[in-house]
Amino acid sequence: MVDWQTTCARSGKIGAMLSQFDWSATPLGRPADWADSFRDTLGFILKINHPMLIWWGADFVQFYNNAFDRMAEPFLRDVGFGVPAGRLWRGFCEVIDADMRWVMSGKGSVQRDRQFVRTKVDDREVERCWSYTLSPVEDENGICGVLLVCRDDTSDHVATLALKSRDTELARIQYVGKYGSLEVDLTSGFRNERSPEYLAIHGLPPAERYETHENWVRRIHENDRHRTEHTFIKAVQGDSKGYSIQYRIVRPSDGKIRWIFANTQIERDNSGRAMRLIGVHSDITDHVSHQTVEQARLAETLDLLRCAVILTDARGHLIRLNRAAEDLLDRKSAVRVRHNIVRASCSTADRALGAALRLAAEAGASAQSLLVKLSHDEDLPMFAHILPIGGVCSESLPEASAVLAIFIQESDLIRDAVGLLASAYRLSPAEARLLSNILGGRNLPEAATELRVSTDTVKTQLKAIFRKTGVNRQSELIMLASRLSAPVLGERISPGTFMGG
Structure with a gap:
């Protein structure tokens, strides 16, 4: 068994107090005369780094460990150690005093959550919130003391009150x-x-x-x-x-x-x-406002269009998508949005798209429409038709303003344009088939191979298409097809077009 001096030496501040205290003046007498059961219980709590306290004997002489000393020091100071605790706790907390007597009378243990302890510290009213359990300590003669295991919940209680407030x-x-x-x-x-x-x-x-x-x-x-x-x-x-x-x-x-x-x-x-x-x-x-209602009408109108419509600010930041554009982006096709900026999946097309957006934004309302091919050469063509528009405030981003509209035409819309062009300009079936190949991204030799005719034949058919449609180059023919399949006609879109006049 560890002797008394060793126990004190290993117990920090409380150990020093134990060794220096005049125990002969207390009902317990000198430490050498203490019961072994009490020594064992006291030695146990001194080793534990959790607030614990013992009331011992009929007079409730009070002992506690270093953890309890740190927690209760503003209340007890040095006067709480080794003294009868009855009157002391009636001054601090009558509930704890009553609970202690309950346990000593043999009626069982007590547990309480967030019990208030109030006292004065330096002439200030101080209130703490403790949760604790009280249990009897027994020897061969019955209950000889009470063990208190305590926790300071003041910070949690204050935080809870603040949260409720x-x-x-x-x-x-x-x-x-x-x-x-x-x-x-x-x-x-x-x-x-x-x-x-x-x-x-x-x-x-x-x-x-x-x-x-x-x-x-x-x-x-x-x-x-x-x-x-x-x-x-x-x-x-x-x-x-x-x-x-x-x-x-x-x-x-x-x-x-x-x-x-x-x-x-x-x-x-x-x-x-x-x-x-x-x-x-x-x-x-x-x-x-009236503007908000008009914005809702704009959204409804754009959602009815088959063509994907993307509204952006001058830097290409996304302002609004219509439903067709949402579906297009969901499919992760030739266009995407990254960090809220409209991008082309192909690096070459992405550079061209960025340049076209900057050019359209800088030119403003005087700019002509710009056409960017988004897909790879071997794919069916997908075009971005870029048009400057007047500022359209977006209901989803009220602080932003749309200045550019991107109309993206997928291959099925281009195919529709073949029929429209053939009907509008009375193209022959052979000329319509050549037009379909050209809009599909094939050059003349590839179209001749696909159609199983000579290159001279397709050149003759192309000249006939140019003559009937009034254009001089294949790029102009593609532009004409894109306009026919776009949701608007003409080179530009004015704010009135979007806002109902």
């Missing part, structure tokens, strides 16, 4: 400002949680606090549904840190159409994977 204030702000919040857990699917204010804005009952993603989509106005859900999904799947959007809902509570403005942030892990989306929704119906 913050939540209360946030709820008040949402109520007054008519804002609603939502949180979407993206780690496994889309698990939503919506605030009461959000539910009120969207006309939902309290039971819809955890509304499914599918129910949210169904509530969106049918003309805004695809665009809104696509914006959400692409933001989550990409590298976006958030997005803003305006869209209409049909409110379930009364069937009314309401305009919603949503502003979101997306939290990602170190690998860039989306973990959580936090959003704020507001009902802006009473503040919707």
Whole structure:
């Protein structure tokens, strides 16, 4: 068994206090006279780096370890060690005093969470929050002491109170400002949680606090549904840190159409994977301007077009996509969006596209339309038809302004142009077949091989096509075909074309 002096020497500050204390003046007497059971219990708690305290004997003489000393020092100071604790704890916490007597009377252990301990320190009222358990310590004669194992939860309690206060204030702000919040857990699917204010804005009952993603989509106005859900999904799947959007809902509570403005942030892990989306929704119906209504009409009109339409700012940053453009990008074809900038997949075409965008932006409304071939030479052609437009404010990015429109024509639209040209200019079947090969990216020798005629024959047919259509070069013929399949006619688009006059 370890002797008393060794125990003291190994026990830091508390060990020094044990060895220097005048125990002969206490009911316990000198340490040499202490019971072995008490020595063993005291030696045990002195080794533990967790706040522990013992009340020993009928007078509840108090001992504790270094961890408890650090935790309780502002309360007990040096007066709490080796003294009867009854009156001491009645001054600090009557509940602990009563619990201690309960255990000593043989009625069992006690556990309490976040019990307040109040006292004065330097003439200041100090309040701490402790969680503790009290257990009896027994020897051959029965209960001889009480062991307290304690934890200071003051910081956690203060943080909880602050959080509750913050939540209360946030709820008040949402109520007054008519804002609603939502949180979407993206780690496994889309698990939503919506605030009461959000539910009120969207006309939902309290039971819809955890509304499914599918129910949210169904509530969106049918003309805004695809665009809104696509914006959400692409933001989550990409590298976006958030997005803003305006869209209409049909409110379930009364069937009314309401305009919603949503502003979101997306939290990602170190690998860039989306973990959580936090959003704020507001009902802006009473503040919707004529311009916003016209923007919605623009979106609906663009979504009806077969041709992919991309609106960008002067630097090529994406402002708006129509549905055909969204589908085109989803297929990862000859064009893509990277870091919110429209790019061509082919490096040569990407340089040409960037140059054409810069040229169109610099020239402004006076610029002629520009044509960029996006696909590889061996592919069926895909063209980007770039046109400058007047500033069109985007409802999904209110602070941005679209100044360029990119119309992307896929091969099926070019094929439609063959029929249109053949009908409009009365081309013969042989001339129409040659036109199809030229628009398909073949040169004259390749077209002759494909059509199983001589090169001289295709040259003669091409001259006939030039004569009938009024053009002089193959590039002009391709431009003519692209115009026929584009959603607008003419060299430029004015703001009035988009905004209904």
